[in-house]
Amino acid sequence: MKQFKNLLFENQDGLGILTMNRPAALNALNKETMDELCELLTAIKEDPAIKVVILTGAEKSFVAGADIKEMLPMTAAEGQAWGRLGQTVFNMIENLPQPVIAAINGFALGGGCELAMSCDIRIASDKAKFGQPEVTLGIIPGFCGTQRLPRLVGKGVAKELTYTGDMIDAQEALRIGLVNKVTTPEELLPTAKAMAGRIMQRGQFAVQMAKVAINTGMNTDMETGSVLEASLFGVTCATEDKKEGMTAFVEKRKPAFPGK
Ligand code: CAA
Secondary structure, rough: OOOOOOOOEEOOOOEEEEOOOOHOOOOOOOOHHHHHHHHHHHHHOOOOOOOOOEEEOOOOOEEEOOOOOOOOOOHHHHHHHHHEEEEEEHHHOOOOOOEEEEEOOEEEEEEHHHHHHOOOEEEEEEOOEEEEEHHHHHOOOOHHHHHHHHHHOOHHHHHHHHHHHEEEHHHHHHHHOOOOEEOOHHHHHHHHHHHHHHHOOOOHHHHHHHHHHHHHHHHHOHHHHHHHHHHHHHHHOOOHHHHHHHHHOOOOOOOOOOOO
């Protein structure tokens, strides 16, 4: 795969490890990084050999937000276009066929917290710090933070974090439901890889359909989501993975999913 300036990517036997790698700016998201992310995500989406992705940050930060130095001279129209670009790229992550696990190693602030929230599952090191500090800069979250944060932690807590701009630690992020698990820094990647490994042992098509059902269902009403779920359930019933999974159960052995 192509080399990028601000991203690292490695395919470890079907597990993609994507590292935000602009440590001199605490991995802040500038336009160049966003464009690279867009290109890399398109390649990942089209690569069926990649089953699960782990997204993490190089050195002491996950991502310390959108690049403040680049945003300083932005006009209203430029700011709007920047917001739409970030939203588009983060929606690509949310809608990637493969599950994405954020392994949050350090600062996840502003656009960094929004990036983590676009992933399916969040595991944090106990050194991680979270927040939406945009109002401390006189702006509001622009990469869907006002939309994903209340959906994840509820409207009241989302408003408190967004209005105060306060930073919270990993334990508080766990308490409010912003992250799924907290580990030591040493255990962060091993924990994420172990979880990815368990997901990779399942029927991949079924995992992907579950992602579509949850994501689409959460953006619609219960009845429409239920109709979609039944349809996708029906689709999974016609796969070779289902035949193998159920036959293996009956034969009291582990399934060897063909992946179709
Ligand atoms: N944009 C640009 N550069 C950044 C950055 C950012 N978001 N965050 C850190 N950096 C740079 C710093 O400017 C500094 O560079 P120089 O050495 O060239 O000055 C370098 O990274 C290291 O940062 P610090 O010296 O500040 O490191 P620290 O350990 O003392 O502090 C920090 C760490 C608390 C995270 C602090 O860097 C900070 O507050 N960063 C900004 C966090 C923030 O406000 N993020 C939200 C951005 S707005 C946004 O994301 C909008 C949106 O939703 C679209």
